[in-house]
Amino acid sequence: MTAGLPRSEVPAAFDAGAFGYDRLVGLNPGYHKHLRLSAARLELPDGGRGLRVLDAGCGTGASTAALLKVAPHAEIVAFDASSAMIERARRKGFPDRVRFLHSSMEDLDPAGLGGSFDAVLAAYLIRNLDDPDAGLRKLRGLLRPGGRLAVHEYSVADSRLARTLWSSVAWGIIIPLGKVTTRDTTLYRHLWRSVLAFDGVSAFRQRMAANGFEHVTECGMSGWQRDVVHTFLGTRPLPADGD
Structure with a gap:
């Protein structure tokens, strides 16, 4: 099983699927609820007041909205490698304390982020690097000492049942719906393959x-x-002590 598209082709696949992406994930029971749960597990105090949070690989802003829900007072910086996904996120009327950047993880310039962060949410990002x-080390370097990272990600390698379920859902629902909503299955076939090839829970x-x-x-x-x-x-x- 290959890991899906080469990294250089992933942003273009998301560009192509951007216009139908929100509609498709909206059909996934629990998609937004689970993003909010991962954001809440960062345990940001006082609604994020006075905190800076990074949304790494924000897509069309679903993970950004999840962060804003649990930390409505935080400053949020969000980035993604897909220009079309970022453009859709920017159109959603987020408050001024939310800033979107078009950048890949590899090209991200820490100097342009305005400083370090108290927390990072990386949803469906690490698997695509x-x-x-190197991606994890970069995110670690963007955190303040004591800051927390939440990686929201598929991982099925440790469970035969989970692998079977994932393939059934991918080929029975996700890929056909991707064809209907975007008229192209490239992104969703990549999703299927990349999930199967990714680390198991213990390995990650x-x-x-x-x-x-x-x-x-x-x-x-x-x-x-x-x-x-x-x-x-x-x-x-x-x-x-002493450092």
Whole structure:
């Protein structure tokens, strides 16, 4: 099983699917609820007042809306490699404290982000990177010491039942609906393949720890996405005494 499209082709696939993307994910029971749950698991105090939060790989803004729901007072910076997805997000009337940037993870310039962040939400991003380890290290570097990362991601490698369910849903629902809504299945066939090729839960927890995160945990979801979609949480360590 290949991992899907080459990284260089992924943004163009999302560009092509952008106009029908919101309608398609809106048909997925639990999609928005589970994004809000991952955002809530960051445990941002006081509605995010005085905090800066990064939405890494924001797409059309569904994850941004999830962050805004749980942290209505936070400053949110959101970026995505797909120009069409970012444009749709910008049209949704987010408040001024939400800023969208068009950038890939690889080309992201920390200097243009306005400083470090108290928390990061990365939804459906790490799986689409050529080098997940470099991506995790970059996100760690954008966090303040003690800041938390929530990775909202598919992971089915550890469960035969989850793999079977995922393929059934992908070919029975997602890919056919993608054909109807966007007249192209490239993005959704990539989604199917990339999920099957991605780390299992144990391997991804180990990957986060190996790239400098501590207190790494995993939390599941409800409904059909149980054992399919997960929240992975990790913290950038505080400096050791004397550092």
